[in-house]
Amino acid sequence: MKAMASLLGFCLLALVGSRSTVWAADAAAGKELATVCGGCHGANGISQTPLTPSLAGEPDDYIQWQLVYFRNGARKSDVMGPIAKSLDNPAIRSLGAYYASLSPPKPPPAPPSDMLAQTGAKLATQHRCKSCHGDNYEGVGPAARLAGQREDVLLKALRDFKSGARVGSGVASMADVTFGLNDDDMQALAHYMATRP
Ligand code: HEC
Ligand code: HEC
Incomplete structure (x- = not known):
């Protein structure tokens, strides 16, 4: 996977050298901006704070869009709203590049005896979560x-x-998905995804 990623990175670099250079510069600038974020989201983007997301390894686009939604109020958060209002577009771009460049959290996989995780896995297949979130739920x-x-x-x-x-993009995808889920289903799905390396 890592070899694949670096091979891919190499090809992209060869093809669009300038974009990759910009990305590296963005990530370096993002690292400085992220000092204040680390207090809640974790020094390496891996959160130890209740109800606060890990950001390490999130897709660049996902980070950028969520910051824009917080900034324009489409996604409501008393904490993130004011923080996002202080960020301009170049800062958001840099933060996206930086967090996307970090290694994602790697929890130990759920053992086969973990029935809640097994239920979550079945629900994930049934509701085709992979079709948008990627084959390994790595984000797309x-x-x-x-x-x-x-x-x-x-x-x-x-x-x-x-x-x-939570409305976010206003595109109905997650509203549609959760319409068909009850609270037990959501607990199983959350547990399954959280215990996937
Ligand atoms: C005081 C604590 C705090 C600080 C500082 C903070 N955040 Fe957050 N952040 C949160 C919380 C809490 C949430 C979850 C909001 C919710 O429940 O919708 C969040 C959510 C996010 C999300 C959405 C992630 C997701 O998975 O949906 C992003 C992106 C984000 N923060 C980026 C940042 C960045 C970048 C900074 C620094 C510029 C920062 N945050 C600083 C507490 C904080
Ligand atoms: C049609 C595409 C699509 C499908 C299918 C889908 N999702 Fe999503 N999901 C999204 C998008 C897009 C977002 C970001 C939403 C936003 O920006 O407001 C998202 C966001 C999320 C989030 C928020 C993550 C965070 O860090 O805040 C969770 C949790 C989630 N999806 C779980 C699931 C689960 C579980 C399934 C299957 C039961 C699923 N999704 C199926 C498109 C999809």
Whole structure:
């Protein structure tokens, strides 16, 4: 996987050298900006704070879009709203590049005896979560990484999408998905995703 990623990185570098150079510069600038974020989201983007997401290894686009939604109020948060209002577009770009460049959390995989995780795995297949979030739930573009995210964060997000408290992009994808889920389903899905390396 790592070899694949660096091979891919190499090809991209060869093809679009300038974009990669910009990205590296953005990531370096993002690292400085992220000092204040680390107090809540973890020094390496891996959160130890309740109800606060890990950001390490999130897709660049996902980080950027969520910051824009917080900034324009589409995604409501008393904590992140004011923080995002202080960020201009170049800062958001840099923060996206930086967090995307960090190694994602790698929890130990759930053992086969973990029935809640087994239920979550079945529900994930049934509801085709991979079709948007990627084959390993690693996140794709504007769709978040789910693998290894904090369980409390995942559960809150699912409940917020279902209740309409979280709208974000305004594109109905997660509202549609959670419409067909009850709270037990959401607990199983959150547990499954949180225990996936
Ligand atoms: C005081 C604590 C705190 C600080 C400082 C903070 N955050 Fe947050 N952040 C949170 C909380 C809490 C949430 C979850 C909000 C919710 O439940 O919707 C969050 C959510 C986010 C999300 C959405 C992630 C997801 O998985 O949906 C992003 C992106 C983010 N923060 C980026 C940042 C960046 C970048 C900074 C620094 C410029 C920062 N945060 C500083 C507490 C903080
Ligand atoms: C049609 C595409 C699509 C499908 C299918 C889908 N998602 Fe999502 N999901 C998204 C998008 C896009 C976002 C970002 C939403 C936003 O920006 O407001 C998201 C966000 C999330 C989040 C918030 C993550 C965070 O860190 O805050 C969770 C949790 C989630 N999805 C879980 C699931 C689960 C579990 C399934 C399967 C039951 C699923 N999704 C199926 C597109 C999808």
